[in-house]
Amino acid sequence: MATQRPPRVMDPYAERFWEFTGQRELRLQRCTECDRFRWPPGPICDSCLSEDYDWSEVSGRGTLLTWVTYRRPYFPEYPAPHTVIMVELDEGPLFVTQPHELETGGLRDGLAMELDWLDGEDQYGEYQLPVFRPAG
Amino acid sequence: MAAQADLDRLWPLKDVAAIVGVGETDYAADYRTARGEATATGSGGGDSYVLAARAFRRALDDAGLEKGDIDGLCVGGPLAHERIAELLGLNPRWSSGGDAPRSVIDAVQAIQAGLCTTVACVYGNAQRSANVQYGGPQAMGGGGILSYVYYAPWGLTSQGALYALMFKRHQLVYGTTEEQLAAIPVALRKHATLNPNAIMRERPMTTEDYLNARYIVEPLRLFDYCLVNDGGVALIVQRADLARERRHEPVLVSGFGWSELSVDATQLRPRIKDFYFPAHHDVVAQVYPMAGVTQDDIDVYATYDSFSVHLLFTLEGFGFCGEGESGAFIQDGRIEVGGELPCNTSGGMLSESYMQSWNQQVELVRQLRGGLGDRQVEGAEVAQYAHDVAGKCMSLIYTKGG
Ligand SMILES: [Zn+2]
Numbered sequence: 001m002a003t004q005r006p007p008r009v010m011d012p013y014a015e016r017f018w019e020f021t022g023q024r025e026l027r028l029q030r031c032t033e034c035d036r037f038r039w040p041p042g043p044i045c046d047s048c049l050s051e052d053y054d055w056s057e058v059s060g061r062g063t064l065l066t067w068v069t070y071r072r073p074y075f076p077e078y079p080a081p082h083t084v085i086m087v088e089l090d091e092g093p094l095f096v097t098q099p100h101e102l103e104t105g106g107l108r109d110g111l112a113m114e115l116d117w118l119d120g121e122d123q124y125g126e127y128q129l130p131v132f133r134p135a136g
Numbered sequence: 137m138a139a140q141a142d143l144d145r146l147w148p149l150k151d152v153a154a155i156v157g158v159g160e161t162d163y164a165a166d167y168r169t170a171r172g173e174a175t176a177t178g179s180g181g182g183d184s185y186v187l188a189a190r191a192f193r194r195a196l197d198d199a200g201l202e203k204g205d206i207d208g209l210c211v212g213g214p215l216a217h218e219r220i221a222e223l224l225g226l227n228p229r230w231s232s233g234g235d236a237p238r239s240v241i242d243a244v245q246a247i248q249a250g251l252c253t254t255v256a257c258v259y260g261n262a263q264r265s266a267n268v269q270y271g272g273p274q275a276m277g278g279g280g281i282l283s284y285v286y287y288a289p290w291g292l293t294s295q296g297a298l299y300a301l302m303f304k305r306h307q308l309v310y311g312t313t314e315e316q317l318a319a320i321p322v323a324l325r326k327h328a329t330l331n332p333n334a335i336m337r338e339r340p341m342t343t344e345d346y347l348n349a350r351y352i353v354e355p356l357r358l359f360d361y362c363l364v365n366d367g368g369v370a371l372i373v374q375r376a377d378l379a380r381e382r383r384h385e386p387v388l389v390s391g392f393g394w395s396e397l398s399v400d401a402t403q404l405r406p407r408i409k410d411f412y413f414p415a416h417h418d419v420v421a422q423v424y425p426m427a428g429v430t431q432d433d434i435d436v437y438a439t440y441d442s443f444s445v446h447l448l449f450t451l452e453g454f455g456f457c458g459e460g461e462s463g464a465f466i467q468d469g470r471i472e473v474g475g476e477l478p479c480n481t482s483g484g485m486l487s488e489s490y491m492q493s494w495n496q497q498v499e500l501v502r503q504l505r506g507g508l509g510d511r512q513v514e515g516a517e518v519a520q521y522a523h524d525v526a527g528k529c530m531s532l533i534y535t536k537g538g
Contacts, residue, residue, distance in 0.1 A: 005288075005291075006273065006288035006289060006293070007288060007289070008288070008289050009279055009280065009285060009288070011281075039403060040286055040402055040403075046399060046400075065305065066301045066302075066304045066308065067301070068297055068300040068301055068304060068355070069353070070291065070297075070354075071350060071351035071354055072350075072351075072352045074271045074272035074293045074294060075288070075293065076273075077291075081354075082291050084292045086404065086408060093400075093403055094403040094404060094405055094408060095403075096290055096292050096404070097290050109309075120289060129290065
C-alpha cells in the first residue's frame with residue numbers, strides 16, 4: 001500500500017499533471033505561443049492569455065531557496081517534525097516540495113537539487129509525489 | 137498597468153474625509169467567555185452580526201451621530217452584506233466592502249464623488265466561537281487554488297508556514313536572526329499591557345519568554361502568531377466639513393495608496409523572491425506625496441500583523457530602513473511607545489485582538505485624538521497604516537484635524 005498523504009486539490013488540469021507523475025514524469029504546462037511555463041496547472045497563460053499549451057517535461061533540476069520545519073503537527077499523515085522546502089526549477093517556476101535524502105542540517109541556500117519520487121495515495125487514488133534531493 | 141498613479145488626480149482626495157467615530161467590542165472580556173462553541177446563528181459573543189452591531193452602536197455614540205445620519209456602508213469580515221444592512225436598519229445610498237484599508241479608501245472616494253456623506257464601515261468576526269481553522273485538514277479555503285492549501289500532499293499547510301518560508305528566506309539573504317525578530321512580539325506585548333481592552337494585557341513577556349516558547353513552523357514561534365478571537369469594529373467616515381461638528385476632533389484621511397502583486401501568487405513568488413517590495417514601493421509613490429509628508433514625519437505606525445514578520449517587510453518596503461536592515465532597526469525600543477517609531481501601539485493582532493487590521497485603524501485614530509495615558513505617543517500628529525496581505529498592498533496616512 002502506498003503512503004497516505006493529505007488530499008491533492010483536483011481539477012481537470014491537476015488530474016492530467018498527476019497522471020504523468022504515475023510514470024515518474026514531471027511535466028508542467030508550457031504555453032505554445034510564448035513558451036512560458038506555468039505552475040500550478042491551469043487554463044490560461046498569464047503572460048499572453050493563450051489557452052494553448054503542451055505538457056513539457058522539465059529537467060528536474062533546480063536550487064534550494066527556502067525551507068521550514070513543522071514542529072506542530074497539522075495533518076495526521078505528517079507527524080512533526082517534518083520539513084517542507086522550496087526549489088526554484090531551472091525552467092523558472094518555484095516548486096514547493098519535500099527534501100529527500102537530506103537532513104535539515106544539510107539544507108543550504110542555493111543548494112543544487114534534483115528530482116526524485118515517493119509513492120503517495122489519497123481519496124483520488126495512488127500517485128507518485130515529486131520530491132527533491134541534493135544533486136548527485 | 138500605468139507606470140504610476142496620477143498624482144494630480146489623487147491629490148485632491150487629500151483631507152476630503154475624516155474618521156469621526158470608532159467602536160470596538162470588549163475583546164478581553166469576550167475572550168474569556170468564548171470557548172469554541174459554534175454559535176454562528178446564536179446571540180451573545182459568538183455571533184459576527186451581534187459583534188458588528190455592538191461596535192457600530194458604540195461608533196455612532198463616539199461620533200455623536202444618529203443611525204439616520206448614515207448614508208453609506210462598507211462591510212468587512214464574514215458578514216453578508218444585505219443581512220447586516222437589514223439588521224442595522226440601514227438603507228444606504230452607496231456601499232462597498234472588503235478589508236479595513238479598502239473600506240476607508242472606498243469611502244473617501246464615494247464621499248468625494250458626492251454619492252454619500254457619512255459612511256459606516258462595520259466588521260464582525262466570531263472566528264474563535266466558530267472554531268475557524270487556519271491550517272490542517274479543515275483549513276478554510278480547502279480545495280481551492282491557494283498556496284496554503286494546494287501543496288498539502290507535500291505537507292505544506294497554514295498561512296503561518298508562508299510567513300515562516302518568507303522569514304527563512306530573509307534570514308538566508310540578509311542574515312536576520314530569531315533573536316532580532318523577538319523585538320516585535322515583545323514590543324507589541326508591552327503595548328498590550330498598556331491597553332485595558334487588549335486580550336494579553338495581563339501577560340507581560342520578555343525576550344527570554346519569547347525564545348523559550350515552542351516553535352510552530354520553524355523558524356516562527358508561538359508568539360509570532362496572532363491571536364484568534366471574536367470581536368467587532370466600526371469606523372464612521374464623514375465628509376470633512378461635516379466632521380468638525382462631531383464629538384471628537386476629526387482624524388483626517390490625508391493620504392492613501394494601493395498596489396497589488398499577484399502574478400505567480402500560488403508559487404509564492406511575490407513573497408519569496410520579492411517580499412512584496414515592488415508593491416510597497418508603488419504605494420510609497422502615492423501615499424506620501426498625497427499626504428505631503430515623508431517617512432520622517434510619521435509619529436505612529438501600524439502594520440498588518442497576523443504574523444510578527446509583516447513588520448520587518450513593511451518597514452523595509454516603505455523605506456523606514458534599507459532592505460535587509462529591519463532586524464537591526466527594530467532593536468533597542470525603537471518600535472515601542474517612547475521610541476523613534478512606535479509600531480502597533482494597541483498590541484496589534486499579536487497581543488490586542490485579531491480584527492484583521494480593523495483594530496489598527498481604531499488605534500491610530502485614538503493616538504491622534506490623544507489622551508491614551510501610558511501608551512500615548514506624545515504629540516502624535518501623523519499616523520500611518522501599512523497593509524500587505526495576499527498580494528494586496530495598501531497604506532493610509534491619517535493626520536490630526538482641527
Ligand atoms: Zn503565453
